[in-house]
Amino acid sequence: MSEANSLKSVMAQLAEAEKQRAEPELTSRQRRARTVARLAAVQALYQMELGGQGVDTVVDEFNNHRFDADLDGEPLAEADEAWFAEIVRGVVSGQKAIDTAVVTRLASGWRIERLDATLRALLRAGAWELREKPDVPREIVIDEYVELAKAFFDAAEAKFVNAALDGVARDARG
Template sequence: MNSSNSDNKKIVGVDRSSARLSAVQALYEIDMTGVSADPVLLEFLKDRWKFHSELTKDDQENCPHIATPNYNLLTKIIRGVSAKQNEIDQIIRPSLSDEWTIERLEVILRAILRAGTFELITFAKVPAKVIINEYVNVARAFFDDNKPSLVNGVLDKISRVVRNAEMKNLSD
């Protein structure tokens, strides 16, 4: 029974990680095309992940690395970032170095920082370090250079502002 509990926790973690990765892809698409959040979200939910449910059980067992995203989290991130983008950008700006502006960031990097910042300001029950680590991992999916370190540094700075008490307790 304990192993099934731990298996369930792993599955929950994987579907949340998949939701974050998918959310960043959707935010990238929104930024690049100018299409609003809901049509992009609908396309992700209806078309991009439909194939997974159509796989046979054998195919699903042979492709365990394909994780269906947590649709609730995916929806919250995409709609939340879209609704609060200006507020989120104002939070990100002071955490960037002088030579960087939010507009100068690569679109995918901007999407990662916006999604991570949204989670930091919205999901207080999720530890900041977990959110930061998740988005560093998302950055690693797209970048081989120093961008994951940049994501770590920026989200860490943001967390020290928006979650001051939590981060202070970690450093004590």
């Protein structure tokens, strides 16, 4: 994952963005826990891709060590560990269909392999939620992953994530 931003600055950006929106029927604490779960899912997918570790190994590592750990000198905020595991396992089990959904929304001739590994993880996690969690409003899903993109990349990549996930949402949800 990009080293440009510390975990502290990423969490601060996500906290500020979370103030701008509300996921229905969830408390502020539950929304925050989902945001942290999404961030961790992107990190886990990235780690799996680069390290070649299996899904159960990575999910167990996060659940047993990372969520309770002190990262970058800051404690990781409470995560919705079940949501995290569902995203990671869902992306892995549905990766072929998810990649197809994402590639459909890339510029002609682009392959998902050409994307940065962090962008792939962001798009895969966001596409999975859009396809598999119709109870979560599309705006929430897209906004969350766009904010994650902003935390790690410049505005151009965030716009790219926004456009790609918006297209996936239209395809998946009409």
